[in-house]
Amino acid sequence: MRITLGRGLALGAIALALASCGGRQPLKPVEGQKMPAVPVGAAAAPTAQQLMTPSIQARPERNVELLTQSQERRDDPFDLPPERQPQ
Structure with a gap:
């Protein structure tokens, strides 16, 4: 049987x-x-819903401001050219 x-x-x-x-x-x-076993220091075992909810560290909120206007980059004193290796 051929399937198209x-x-x-x-x-x-x-x-x-x-x-x-x-x-x-x-x-x-x-x-x-x-x-699951009760975690150390917890009063009660977590519920299924608590186990399924990601922690703040696992799902951080975005707190970065987006640029609304382009700006010149400031001078970076650590942006040095690579050293030449002797051949």
């Missing part, structure tokens, strides 16, 4: 649509497995 390009793309689109329509339910541990 159009049918191949259609099958790929259907497969992608089916793969992306998963259920949205709260995370639960698999039966027979324990929850």
